[in-house]
Amino acid sequence: MGFCSDTCNVMFGANHSISNILAVKCSCHSIHLVASKACRMLPEESKITVRDIVNTFSKGSARRREFSAFQDFANISKHVILSPGQTRWLSLEASVLRILEQLPALILYFDAELLDEKMKDAANTAYRLRDPRTKPLLLFLKYALSMFNEFNTVFHSEKPLLYELKKRVFSLIKSFASNFMHTNHVRSTHPS
Numbered sequence: 001m002g003f004c005s006d007t008c009n010v011m012f013g014a015n016h017s018i019s020n021i022l023a024v025k026c027s028c029h030s031i032h033l034v035a036s037k038a039c040r041m042l043p044e045e046s047k048i049t050v051r052d053i054v055n056t057f058s059k060g061s062a063r064r065r066e067f068s069a070f071q072d073f074a075n076i077s078k079h080v081i082l083s084p085g086q087t088r089w090l091s092l093e094a095s096v097l098r099i100l101e102q103l104p105a106l107i108l109y110f111d112a113e114l115l116d117e118k119m120k121d122a123a124n125t126a127y128r129l130r131d132p133r134t135k136p137l138l139l140f141l142k143y144a145l146s147m148f149n150e151f152n153t154v155f156h157s158e159k160p161l162l163y164e165l166k167k168r169v170f171s172l173i174k175s176f177a178s179n180f181m182h183t184n185h186v187r188s189t190h191p192s
Contacts, residue, residue, distance in 0.1 A: 027155045027165055031172075032090055035148045039092075039141075046137040049128040050084075050092075053099055053106060056125070057081040067109050074105040090152055093145035100138050103129070147175055 039047070057064055057080065064080065071078050082098045085091040099106065107129045113122035128134055151172050155161060173191040 027169075028152050031148055031151055035090055035145065038144070042137065042141075043133070045128055045131070046134065046141075049125065049134060050095060050099060052125045052128075053081055054083045054095060058083055067105065070105040070109040070112070071102070074108060076102060076105045090145060090149050093142065093149050096138055096141045096145065100135070100142060103135065103138075144176075147172060 057067065067081075068078055079098060079101065081102065082095045084095045107126070110122050110126040110129055114126045151168055154164065154168060170191040174186050177191075178186045
């Protein structure tokens with residue numbers, strides 16, 4: 001017999017919930033929580049920059065039409081800026097990839113907005129886009145989120161893959177650990 005539920009304390013807590021059952025929490029939700037908590041350690045400016053860019057182009061088609069001219073000038077494909085979903089786990093990666101793709105046009109656009117004084121926040125966004133730390137942070141997000149999304153995609157399968165979970169979690173831990181630990185130590189040490 002199977003039982004499917006989210007993993008809130010009401011359903012799986014110690015009191016007044018389902019008892020005497022083996023609870024296997026949703027690996028996709030758990031990895032989303034890990035990624036969200038890890039993102040809290042990033043500089044606030046990077047999160048604000050992504051949010052400001054997304055918000056700028058979500059407020060009507062006029063700005064998107066204006067941005068199109070900057071895409072032409074920068075010789076960049078005319079792709080829209082993607083907004084991360086509020087409920088879609090790990091959807092930030094697509095937004096980060098699009099911002100990286102459109103970065104030259106975005107810098108031009110916000111610089112022009114700053115000069116025209118059309119937007120109050122254009123100065124802050126223009127400054128942050130030109131900050132030498134912005135692109136490396138976006139590239140780091142691209143790298144890290146792709147690993148989380150790859151893990152997540154495996155468990156969106158139609159087939160039950162519970163037997164893969166431990167191996168995939170250990171592989172993810174080792175992948176991240178190898179970024180800041182000696183490779184021989186990562187290989188020879190158990191992930192737990």
